[in-house]
Amino acid sequence: MIKHIFTDMDKTLLNDKGQINPKTAEYLQKIDLPLTLVTARAPKEMQFAIDDLNLKGEQIAFNGGLIFFPHKDGNEVISSNPLQAEAAKRVIEEIQDKYEGVSVSWYTKDEWYAQQEDDGTRYETSITNIKPTLKKYSEIDYTEPIYKIMIVGTNMENFDKVVDIIREMKLDGVSANHSNYNYFEITNEVAVKSFGIEYIRQRDNLKKEELLAFGDGENDIKMFETVGTSVAMGNANDKVKSIATYTTLSNEEDGIVHGLENVVNHLL
Template identity: 45%
Template sequence: MIKQIFSDMDGTILNGSGEINTKTADFLKEYPIPLTLVSARAPMEMEFAIDELGLTGPQIAFNSGLIFEKSAHGITKLLSHPIPHDLAINIIDFIKKEFPKATISWYTANSWNVFEFNEDVDYQVRLTKRKYHLQTEIGKEDIYKIMILDVKEKITRPLTAALRKNFPNLVNTKTTGPKYCEITSCKAIKSSGIRYIQKMRNLQKEELIAFGDGENDLEMLKEVGVSVAMENAVNEVKEIATMVTDSNEEDGLVTALSKIGPSQ
């Protein structure tokens, strides 16, 4: 019997406009099984979905770099794995030197920070509907994610390869689609967030279901009893999934959960 749902956000529960389809939202609000969002996004970029779906339990941000609960008073951190500060600065300096045209963002628990406004930042603003903070230097707050935006899709792959070569085993460097390279703590792996909530709720692997579409969902999908790939997922995700459902534009979560049923 399924007792816990985990879902990626972009490309999975969200459509291409960064919103939840009305059919999916209505279905999930009435579905009798707890849902945890598991995302590379920051908590502030997840809030609209948490509120729209009426979620009350723990949620997973920054690929498990931060597990939190949202309330009227803000967020409560349950588990926190920021990037070591000196390492984060070294990575940003490396990107500036080797990829001078890269658009660099970094996230604290409560803010999205950029060095300049350009078409990449504008794209992200329109997608997430969040405000950015222009900075001239990096502050002392914990950094949970460094993100490289590449709307023209020219440097994501070579930059990701360079980071993996020069900072092996020190951070997790993932592509989340052709426009994004995202760097998080080496402890920030989606599967670790799944295990945290599994232990907290005393659940078995076969009682867990997860939905995903991208490279950074692979570890999560291997951690659950039923793994579901979206039709729009990359081939690597489809190859390891228990089943493939409709795309994020076609309410794929609704299709799969309707077939499986809450009593499976």
């Protein structure tokens, strides 16, 4: 029987506008199982979902780079694994704004930074309703932990070029993955979704087969491999679907609700 549910946010829990469909919100508010968000997002970008779903337990940000317990007066950090400062500096200095149609921004625990607003940051803002704090690359304080560097492509030829450059850098202690076809995110190598799930599994003395996860992207594969039952959204690509135990409807069609009611209902 399933005892804990984990879900990605973008394109999974959230619709294409970055919102939780009312049917999904109502269903998850009533479900009698712990629910943990496991996302590449920063805590401040997760807060509306935590509030809307009235979530009480630990939540997983930056793909596992930060595990925190949400409180009304601030978040209690449970586990913290930011990028090594030298790795963050190398990536940012290598890419910066050298490639047209490629947006580079970075996240500390509490802030999202970019040198300027561009098509990539504006697209992210349209999803999260949060604007970046503007800071020049030359003013970055690398002693302040950076949890994620986000590359967003609007010129896909240049975006693919940048992805190849970062992969070829072979940085120690780094995980670099697509979270969407035009999103590439760099985090600590420990910051994979399996890390946060394994922390909760061991703490609560749960078995792998008692864990259920929903996701749609490449960065959800490690999550799928860590749980006993995985459900790919209908909008996921074929690779993700091939790894998942089951496939449900898309994020626009309340796929999580359909999955819980009709796909894995025999396990609940």
